[in-house]
Amino acid sequence: MKHFSDLIQRLRARFADQRTYYWVFLGVLLVPNLFLCCTEPIVWPGKVALMLLPGAVWMALLTVAPKPGAPFWCTLPLLVLGAFQLVLLYLFGNSIIAVDMFLNVATTNSGEALELLGKLEPAIVGVLLLYIPALVLATLSIRLPARLSATFRRRNAVRSGILLLVGIGAMVGARLQDPEYRAKLDIWPLNIGYNMGLAVERWQKSDRYPLTSADFCFGAVSERPDSIREVYVLVIGETSRALNWQLYGYPRETNPHLSEQEGLICFRDVLTQANATHKSVPIMLCSASAENYGTLYTRKSILSAFREAGFRTAFFSNQSENHSFIDFFGAEADTTLFLKSAAQARGEAYNPYDDLLLQSVSGLLADTSFRKTFLVLHTYGSHFDYQERYPADSAYFLPASYDDVRPDHREVLLNAYDNSIRATDQLLSDLISYLRALPNTASGLLYASDHGEDLYDDARGLFLHASPRPTYYQLHIPCVLWLSPTYDAEWPESRLAAESHRDKPMTTNVIFHTLLSMGGIETPQRNDSLAVTSPRFTVTPRHYLNDHNKPRTLDRIGLGAEDIAMFRRMGLAFPAERVRDRLSAAGLE
Template sequence: MFLNLVTTNSSEAMELLDNLIPALVTVVLLYIPPLILATISIIRKRELSVHFIRRERKRAFLGLIVGFASLGAAYLFDGKYELKTDLYPVNVCYNVGLAFQRNAQTQNYDKTSKDFTFHAKPTHATEKREIYVMVIGETSRALNWQLLGYTRETNPELKEQSGLITYSKVLTESNTTHKSVPMLMSGVTACTYDSIYYQKSILTAFKEAGFQTAFFSNQRYNHSFIDFFGKEADTFEFIKEDSLSTDSNPSDSELMSCVTKELAKGADKLLIVLHTYGSHFNYRERYPAKDAYFQPDYPADAEPKFKDNLVNAYDNSVRYTDAFLKRLIVLLEEQHTDAALVYTSDHGEDIFDDSRNLFLHASPVPSYYQLHVPFLVWMSDSYRGTYPTHWATAVANQQKDVSSSSSFFPTMLNLAGIDSPYCEDNLSVVAPSYQMRPRVYLNDHNEPRSLDDLGMRKPDFEMLDQKGIRY
């Protein structure tokens, strides 16, 4: 979690803190007065009585005995117990050191990755124009998508769209943006995450295969792999960075002009990667006020009593994503050529869904709501005519379990007909050999763990069972 300090931009942090003022005030009232009193006591050199010191020493000694007994029991009954990860404050010191180490590795990425190559080779006909769009959403959970069984009308546009395939049994391998997005943009998965320090992204793979590439983001720099990967593109732009104001909050629809300009260049082979702001909290700021279909969406502070308003605002943001994806598809249809679009979200979100009253994401132990994400594949009429096997296979795999983190990259390469030793075809949803591997999750120490080894609770597994998702 300490890595979040260097991978979360200030505007995003302030946007969240502005809506957590009651919690912040409570923390200040609990901790600041005792600290002030302690400081005054030190300055005035107040001393504790001998009786008090002796009494507390006895209590401390008893506490020490209980602590050592508990430590022994932990080792005895939990074979996976480790001091460095499970015992406070040892784990804090270990995590701080680990965060510094990883940050140093990240800042050295340009050197460790400079000689990397995908050895990518194109297999499609060179004379026909091809366009591929890869859309990475933000904080969008499958539970609130009408296409995936939600009862509210959050996908009025896409539900009528031809050539669209939805996958309902998809989980991400991370509930944090700074880990999930790089996995989506590369061949790195939870099982191979350490290779991220020397591998490059899908943009380089497409460039090696002769494609023109573009990366457009509606998020600010995070000084980590998302930035590094995005800047591999021939054309890249972070539209929030174009504003002189840190309060600038462009909607995802402003990415459309970037896409339109790139299409107008007329490249024969083109990949466009979009990183949206989707449904990130504060939800009401993800869509224009005129598009508030579900109301009331205010007040929507981070409190359980405002859950209904929060869900309304969240659903409005999903509905806005629906319209955004529809506009992208229309743009691609107007090109009258082989084109495909793939969409998924980096992770989901908790919105006070059950008695635990969990909210937001990126918790050390994920919930079902943070893991279950939408995954969509669209192919143009022309593309389906040229590559009917890809369409038939994608439909055949529709009801299978999928890991977005493992399947996004190979699916994109397969759609574009790009061969690479780093592309595992059996993880692509458009490959006849597709086979879901045992599910894993990337924990805070970058270790792949099975879902039943994360500390997830009974309500989470009940939801997975309800959705028919194997784990």
Template sequence: MKHFNRLFTQRRIFWIFLAVMLVPNLFLCFTEHLPFLFKVVYILIPGALYLLLLNLSRKPGITFWALFPLHFIGAFQLVLLYLFGNSIIASDMFLNMFTTNSGEAFELLDKLAPAVVGVFILYLPALALAVYSIRRSDSLTPLFQKRAFMLSMLLLGTGLLIYTPAHRQAPHRARLDNLYPINAFNNARFAVSSWKAAKNYHLTSRDFDYRASSSRDPQMPEVYIFVIGETARAGNWGLYGYERNTTPRLGARHDVIHFDDVLTQINATHKSVPLMLSPADALDFNQIYRQKSLITAFKQAGFRTAFISNQLHNGSFTDFFADEADCTLYLLAPKNKTHLYDNALLPVVDSLLRSGPAKQLIVLHTYGSHFNYCERYTAENRSFTPDYINEINRKDRQAMINAYDNSIVATDWLLDQLIERLDRTGKTSALLYLSDHGEDLLDDDRDRFLHASPIPTYYQLHIPFVLWFSPQYVSQFPLDTQQAREQHKTPFDSRVVFHTLLSIGGIETDYRIDSLSLVSPSFHLDKRYYLGERNIPVPVKYLPFDDEDRQAFERHGIAPR
């Protein structure tokens, strides 16, 4: 114990804490595309600030514990770098903490063991050392604190001097608010304000009115099913030229229209799904706080509506919109130890179709291909083996791909079953499916995995989009169906969903924009946009793609525009 006391003096503990706090900055200097001079600033100015903070108490352990939120964000940032390879924690990453259920979180953490163990090794001993610092009888001397303060001022002054030419060199990237942890805390603050605004949604949207009506005979039987996919990327669908026939059932249907060049507006479920369901889009996301969903528009036009989810209630806009339906049902209960397969949706659909209203809208929110992939399909859809992995690594990548592809086979089966059911009704009907976003699967030397990264990849953006019309619909509205077929190679993004569904259902409202409807002769979309950090729209062609992404776009015949 004496040796320990002599080794870990308050002075040494002080410098250890400074080193621990600078670890995220050091990593970010290597992972971020920053000018060299700004990388120097990235260490000097935060280092000066950390010195000042640690110097506030004569026992550095007190300050270190008081800065626990900073350490939490630092640990979060390091895990993010392990997962995605680069980027500051985005505001959406903080929002994901509130909208991801615990089961999903533990599934992911279980596969990210190296990163989790690494941050524990870094921060837990440091926090324990902080307790030791507090309990020690001695403390930092006034002379040491004076010298530490002078050093902090020297580092701060040097950093500010270097910042001036660094900012001139790259004014958009080399900014003080782009220094970690300032940028991370700004994003966290934006996430909190967004969360509060979402919680007030029922007040801010209370008086919203689509003034919607149906252009069709009230007695004409109609039923439309909108299937929201989860984490399915187009590149692994047989319909899109994948080497494996993961979509044999849809591929055998000549009445299914698949759209080749569709991108999501954002790679995170808690925003991408609401953008499908509402008039809001990447160009003006904030209008979502004042508007209701297409479910309300269909209700106002005389449709009986249902929202059936195979995901957990999570307090996001998706849930707010689901509550607008006449029938809202969440199949997955918090007490379930394992996730239900999406085929559990079929008995509910059968019941709804038997219920007999003349006009119906059914929205199905699937679990699709969300990680952990091997838990998303039954034995009947287990086409590719082996399909189980213990952790995410390149050695086990083929098994991971097998499991992911099996989840696509399960989605293919589900959609085929839904189409069969709609066909048997003999009603004017249609089915629309698209995924909320794609997924990275260790596709190249970047070893990117999952989705919702601050900077998206090709694999997270390119999504499958499928339309099916019943023979009755084709007979009654041949121009609509022909127009949709003619657009199957046209580039567009997920903003078309809202307007297309309203058009298919014959819903008249001022919020329907026919130039964004796939069944309208006036369909036209100049640019595709991505919902960037802090809800700023970014033209897809200006996203900072890596060369690997540009090559992937080219291989699949897609222009990132």
């Protein structure tokens, strides 16, 4: 008991001294930097600079007042970003808060956010235990009568200057070792400020989209007569990865209905060009791609092209409006419906399943007064929380109910995820049945997911998507095409071309051009070398759109040896340069 009493007395004495608070606050401020030193692939001088430069600034900042609690409270915005950073490291295992992550926060509805936050208790509890007590201590520091001595403050100001110089030297050394090293990209929180600025810039540019694209015209016309009724449906999947589709060799029955569909063409080697919905879906819907993404701000979508060509168009979404390009493109249709937003406008709490989209589709297809119809369906697919994407009584893989997200819950998470894919399988099969039943109608359905998902698949322990560095699991997506017998009879060359290209490597920038080719839409924006239904389709190097909206080939986007091994296992094309060395170094050759 005496030892415990002595310990309490020592702690009281320690926390009656402002120097204790000074060092505690300095340590708390450097926690994100310490974690990033362990997670980021930076050359060792860069790691030194990552610690010393911010550390020097914090040391100087904490000396500006005799009570360090006051300047520490002034860093509250930085502490919030630090908490955000640590949660993302828990999720993704590496990388700073990316531009896309800031935009994801801005474009994610509250329901999605709550679904995710409710399952991240360990990370959230961890950051709260770090930052809340620190702020309490800062308040105590302000209230204490004691002050930092002038000598202490002066000495540490000098030390901070010395560390700053050493840090600058380390930064120069890092640049000499790695020509791509940049302080604004590799030193926290400078990189956070830089990315926030880019996010604001992109948001402002997208906000002006209705003005910057107002004068755009496809000059689109249909090359086909009205004597044959035509109906085409694009279904945009959500967070569905090819690895878990039965059609792609997955041992589980996740595609029991599509596996029995006659005439279905499954494209084996399709990669998304972005792993975040707000970027990947626009690439599908317009002629912008990773290679020319800047054109997105001045061009309209596939809906306008079909509309100009005389098609009745409709956009039905099971996702909420979020003031993104998806909303702008959807508004170009003759008929636009966001199921959740419509319900919220009526004051309803509503989380419909994707099969409710069928009601809107059936009503539209029943109207035969239009000879040409084009529909876009944006599903909620397999977006987390997976167990909310289908009725509980339809769960096929069990158990599928979980309360939190942890690696040791992977089997249950996987069950729920696979159940969501079965729900997509049912939706697509029902849509094909609708189209097949249309008399004397040339019809087609094209499905592609916007991106995939990490599901604690390997030793890296990665989960979800939209990580600054993508993985195989986020890149390889399912893409299937169905054409009706009437369509095949009228334009057999489209099926022949698609069948011949089914195993060729491609990315989601083919969706836009394939739809124009399928629908017989002539426009200067159509590029048949990117249309899988055209004999002119050409295989080109594949690019991914990185966080700073730069196109990068697959060997330059930070894929790990585990990812390259999965490319090989799945028989996907991958740039050969340096692959063998990277696999050998990881023991995966």
